[in-house]
Amino acid sequence: MERAAVIVAIDGPSGTGKSSTSKAVAAQLGLSYLDTGAQYRAITWWMVANGIDIDDPAALAAAAGKPDIVSGTDPAHPTITVDGTDVAGPIRTQEVTSKVSAVSAVPEVRARITELQRSIAAGAERGIVVEGRDIGTTVLPDADLKIFLTASPEARAARRSGELKGADVHSTREALLKRDAADSSRKASPLAKADDAVEVDTTELTLPQVIECVVTLVEEKRAGK
Template sequence: MSTAGHPTPDPADRPADRRADRPADQDAAGLVIALDGTSGSGKSSTSRGVAARLGLAYLDTGAQFRAVTWWLLQQGVDVHDTTRVAALADTPRLVSGTDPGAPTITVDGEDVSGPIRSEAVNAAVSPVSAVPEVRARLLALQRAAISEALATGRGIVVEGRDIGSVVWPAAPVKVYLHADASARAARRATEEGGSDPSATEQSLLARDAIDSTRATAPLVRADGAVEIDTTPFTLDEVVGQVVGLAEAVEART
């Protein structure tokens, strides 16, 4: 199953309720798990594990921001030129696959799942993510993906930094993951094939600072989110905690 990948419509062409600061159908039946947190805290692995265990779809919103960043770099755009980035925000066609076992993302039909994890994209994604026009375009795609999952009755796990606070505030399960900076750096260094943990830690802390202080949709713990420090736990233990939260919510409905 894949999400809608069309450019964001002009706001003037949308119904009034879709211009509001909430998804129009956020009260639709179905399970939405909003999983936010800091870089390297285990969001992706946890989200995919939870989605697989519960039979839900999965959406990596960070991959969408990386995909836009990758495209801008391919075009030779200075990612610090906010005017230029804003003007091009609607140009690339993005499609996100929502299979937790094999998530994909394409830009104009090209699979960029690998290239978006490059060092060049790592270094450029924060300034791109802070541009309001980029966030607005991707917000529309993210809400469309959630609506699609709910319409099929499947439900979805969505990971990012503003899912519970901005993208889908009515999610019945909200989780905020974080971990000790050194632990996050060690995990990320391992994922990247043995990069310098010290340099990785500084990069993560810099990303935290940018994400937490940007003017549009900063990284915050959403109201009602359960906070989990993943530092002392294995991946299976963290997945189990989130699954337990979801099962408790479903038992009450």
Template sequence: MTENTAEHARAAEAARTDAAPLVVAVDGPSGSGKSSVSREVARRLGAAYLDTGAMYRAVAWHCLDSGVDLADPEAILEAARTMPLTQSTHPDEDVVLVGEADVTEAIRGAEVTDVVSTVAVVIPVREELRRRQRAAIADAGRMVAEGRDITTVVAPDAHARVLLTASEAVRTARRSGQLAAAGEPGVDAGTLNRQVVGRDARDAAVSTFDRPAEGVVLVDSTELDFEQTVAAVMAAVEEQAGEAARGARPAEKGQGR
């Protein structure tokens, strides 16, 4: 364990000891803003943050890098089971490693985006990653976890559960902005549609994230700016989680893994 990793571990343990346990589950379709909003909510709650979508993207990258046949579900499952994944859970850090390879940026690229749903619809792969996700949530004590089936499958007993959505037009525009910020401006409409609407349609076969399950609060950010969306999610968390949310404190640098 490096000195930096040890420092993170000590800070994470202190955070878990000092604050009440709290699990916030956030689901939503592509471009709904769930990643950026969930990170900010985690900061305000003094919680760790888990991007479960990054796990699926890491498996997709691992398969491409290893030459795994994406038409072979068993081969994809083996890649998922054996993938040496390290993922930061501090809301101010974004680091994803597969073995020694830093894939933080690579997993957001077009090549991975085009195949991630192929990986995500393999049910045993989802079960393997759900196992990892539940372990990360249990280890953190306080965590905001976001994805597509967190409120219903991964953490159905979370203290607070939110489905964050927005109109298709808004979600597509946000995806375009993300690509531009990542150095991929001018992506054609067909590609945008495939990455947002098309991916949602494929993933909907194995996960329900277009409507809230019973007990899940719906937050529609179509007419909201970022701060308003964060405020709406925070209000939903406080309403559901009560004292655990009200007793929160800002996240300390080093919390998470």
């Protein structure tokens, strides 16, 4: 018998392991994968490239509908394009990272991206792992399984500065905490744990341990436990 599509929501702050865990879980279980942070980064990249004033919420709101953002959902090769241009590299710059919280706080931006996320999830025939900040609370409140990943700021900063080759751990930690505070305190759909999410503290866990934990939780759900 064909298995019903399963929807998994993985939320949490930066550097807790959402992307690496979600990609691996989706690949292992044959599900699609969606990085919603990449979508907010992509719209931020477009705003910067088009000279929109990031400090002007009305200007951001007015432009929110303009860029055409397309996410490829194969966990082995996730892609993201804006108006047909591959932006996978440009969305990871420090400039975009420092501006993404302001852009993603604008309700019109969130409404646009949320609609896109829901239509991608609805179209995933075998199911999907969607990672972000508000997936379990707002985007997919009926997800079959909700996970909220956490880790100490020190562990998260060490992971991130390891990625940015040589970036100072202290300044990485400060930038990361500043972004978490902005994402958690905004009015529109802030970063938050859903009441029915399973919280996993990854500080002392290896990535394979986190992946195994989530795969087991999905399989338990599928078995109807």
